[in-house]
Amino acid sequence: LIPKTVSGKTIEDLQIRAKTGATVIAVCRNDMNIVNPAPSFVFEAGDTALVIGESDQIKMFERQITVD
Numbered sequence: 001l002i003p004k005t006v007s008g009k010t011i012e013d014l015q016i017r018a019k020t021g022a023t024v025i026a027v028c029r030n031d032m033n034i035v036n037p038a039p040s041f042v043f044e045a046g047d048t049a050l051v052i053g054e055s056d057q058i059k060m061f062e063r064q065i066t067v068d
Helices: 016-020 055-064
Strands: 023-029 032-035 048-052
Touching: 016 023, 016 055, 048 055
Parallel strands: none
Antiparallel strands: 023 032, 023 048
16 A cells, blocks of 8 residues: 555656666556556555566565555
């Protein structure tokens, strides 16, 4: 789940791929799937992000992005 600290920020703002190596391929919001979100996609608290990458990249994403 995306924490409040990330709410209002875009994928680009967070530099997810540059910082973690992981790629956001979809976001689930209120039972709706947003597939292949653009770099300008704005996260909201409670969103669930689906990311792909090597296991260490996914762990890095979890540590840097999903920690409140």
